[in-house]
Amino acid sequence: MSSSLLSGIFRRRAAASGAARGGGTRLRRFVRLQGRPAFTPSSSHPRRRRTGCEEAPAAAVRAAKRANLQVDNRHVDDDVDVAAALSRSYLFEDLTLDALRPLAAVASIRRLKPGEQLFRIGDPADELYVVVRGELKDTVVNVDGDEIVHLIHGPGQTVGEPGFFSVDRNRIVQVSAVEPSVLVRLARRELTPFMNRHPIVKDRALEGLAAATRWQTTMISSLTTRPLINRLVLQLLELAETNAAHDAGQVPRTPKISQSTLAAMVGVSRENVNRALAALIAKGSIRREGGRCVLIDEPALRREASRDWLVASRRDKRARTDGAV
Secondary structure, eight states, X not given: OXXXXXXXXXXXXXXXXXXXXXXXXXXXXXXXXXXXXXOOOBTTBOOOOOOXXXXXXXXXXXXXXXXXXXXXXXXXXXXXXXHHHHXXXXXXXXXXXXXXXXXXXHOEEEEEXXXXXXXOTTOBOOEEEEEEESOEEEEEEOTTSOEEEEEEEOTTOEEOHHHHHSSSOBOSSEEEESSSEEEEEEEHHHHHHHHHHOTHHHHHHHHHHHHHHXXXXXXHHHHHHSOHHHHHHHHHHHHHHTSXXXXXXXXXXXXXXXXXXXXXXXXXXXXXXXXXXXXXXXXXXXXXXXXXXXXXXXXXXXXHHTXXXXXXXXXXXXXXXXXXX
């Protein structure tokens, strides 16, 4: 019996009794025995070669994945002028863009979604960050499970100096994004030799660390010696002073900040902060505007806050974001 006749018999049997199971199994076995290609399409498992139109999207996806991998490995990001972003940090304010370009060339970009962590307590502190866009907060959680916010970081501000310059070289706070954020990451391996070539950067770091220590001492002392409204005023003054608008000739104002975050910064409930803000508004000292606190009478607030001690200020300030980075 010829091969073509056997093939026809098997096809008819498959159509009559094997269609419910998808058919073609015995036929494929027979075809393999005859030395033909091992794969013959069946009705339940159709296969066909992709056309050129179908190959294009798949190739585009592969190219996009390769592009993302290059961004991660080569530290490239066309959306950010890294040297310009670094120049906004107080650490590098004495350096020209040309002097910063070698450091910018070995820096990398980190993007965070709201709620995403930059680092956690106990993580190695082997890098510094400069905020390009967005906002972050550093926090700890107390024994009752309440979040305590230490600082808010915005564009132009630097994140991670205490751990980076400490002997222990680890993180003692958690930093996470409040909104979509973009940061420049500077690894210790590249930043240390750069600072050795530019000692002025270390001087600025010492100023920043000293200012932060003085400010935190003020706030810690106020927790046991000042009423809530005074602690809130201290926090509002710090937020306004480090905000870019403070140096731009405008009425001092804080960045956008929620009452919940303010409450976490002064260690009380949101309801208590709401009442304290209402008292300051009724007094004519501040007003709420677009999620910000506008300090209508900043000199009076500062005199009240510093009547029996000096109010320390932070060295690290936000950069104006009226131009693209």
